[in-house]
Amino acid sequence: MINVGILGLGGLGKAAAQVLSQKQEMRLVAVCDRSGYAYDPQGLDYRQLTLTPADNGIQILQQKPIDAFFLALPNLPNTFMAEVAEDFSRSGWRGVLVDALKRTSAMEQILALNDQLQQSQITYMTGCGATPGLLTAAAVVAAQSFSEVHKVEIRFGVGIANWTAYRATIREDIAHMPGYDLEKAKAMTDAEIEALLEQTNGILTLENMEHADDLMLERLGICHRSQVTVGGIVDTRNPKKPISTHMKLTGRTFEGKIATHTFTLGDETSMAANVCGPAFGYLKAGKQLHDRGIYGVFTAAEVMPQFVR
């Protein structure tokens, strides 16, 4: 049984808690948000999370026997995830940390902590959501048929009935749009976001997004980061996906043939399923590494995720 804590209780953190409730091999024992924390070594009920108010919930939980944390935190500002990782590294806590961060620049900060996390005996799994994560792993598998990889295209479709359930995620998405950045998106009021969505009929079209899939594939020698593009269409008013989420990898085989492998996600799978499922699959893989005494930072492209029953 793996005892898991979740940091962050926005839409992603709440979905993660629900996902965990269906796992026999993992138990949700801790949650923490800006407002406070909850801890029960016997397991928490995700439907009734009563937080004890505290400013230092993370520090309190770092003293508990928790095997792993899923960092379901919005990475705003862009240095936040690395700050949390450093804090864990200094705390004396040992175990597995998993993030589902998106931006290349945020992952670069995490990778720079490799030696420090190794010394702290922490196994840190980064980029373990849908993209990067699930679709990056599919790209690594797809690359195997080729002597040379020319292009990796990731396009996602997201449909949500109501953007207010994903306030932080939608702000991160807006930050990818032309004319916006993280600071500007974060500073927007809900009313300003409503007004923006009114103009686009609820649709956000995202192109050439800064996603760490590029860095992850470049690190493995699969292609140059400029050959990896990530984009998507988010419908904030309709749970149906506007396009099927997919990854296309094009390359040249040893015989000189150019071909494209495609990995397509079923439309009925939600963003929450495609992010939280992989996150816990990588958490389990990270636990196996940690049990073997293998510490430091690993990306979702380097390690096979494990299936969590």
Added chain:
Amino acid sequence: MINVGILGLGGLGKAAAQVLSQKQEMRLVAVCDRSGYAYDPQGLDYRQLTLTPADNGIQILQQKPIDAFFLALPNLPNTFMAEVAEDFSRSGWRGVLVDALKRTSAMEQILALNDQLQQSQITYMTGCGATPGLLTAAAVVAAQSFSEVHKVEIRFGVGIANWTAYRATIREDIAHMPGYDLEKAKAMTDAEIEALLEQTNGILTLENMEHADDLMLERLGICHRSQVTVGGIVDTRNPKKPISTHMKLTGRTFEGKIATHTFTLGDETSMAANVCGPAFGYLKAGKQLHDRGIYGVFTAAEVMPQFVR
């Protein structure tokens, strides 16, 4: 630089030698066939392989500084791959072995050698071709979105211009057809195979094949082996694939939605590219495990293949 040997010089072994010639990180230093062997620590030219006649080529090569062997052997009889593995285990040679075997019963024999191979400090990667291999790995990645996996369907299309370039592989395929088994297929003369192919217009239709994808996914707790089916259509007279090779995984998400993820291989990729590419990707991953002192048997579903430049 990883020094690699190839055992078996049928269609698969020859293609593997050609694939290696395009890799900067690996060097083909040894080949061995029933008739003899070749060894050159500076590297062999795959276009001009001159074998030194010998009955005991494998034993000679086991004394050489070779990091890894790709066992490009037809698994006929069904115990042959495990016999080769045991022979390596007894020889005192240490390194990485990779197979691209197909049958569940053959992989069970390999898995039973885990402790013995671990003691011999051999890291053995099994099922590292296309199916099992590439498509099984894609299934493991796809499974991440689901709380429960209901069905994994692998269907391959193979087109080859001339069956006589793949005599052993085609015999293995025929063994999967109704009314045939391994013994019977092995005993067929080329003329008998020609006559069979004449009846079917060169097409072999294979259903419910005994492929180790089922065992590999069951071992990881993804689903029961009966939920995994493998089939295919082989056109022995046309290099164009009769269907696109694909893997479909159907499951239930944590929200109760049923969905199917699909991984489809580009038609222009050959069987040789989809088998040899993954085999060397797993060989590189196996070398990393071996370098860390991690020995024993691993399936292609447990370890992320690495990209070989």
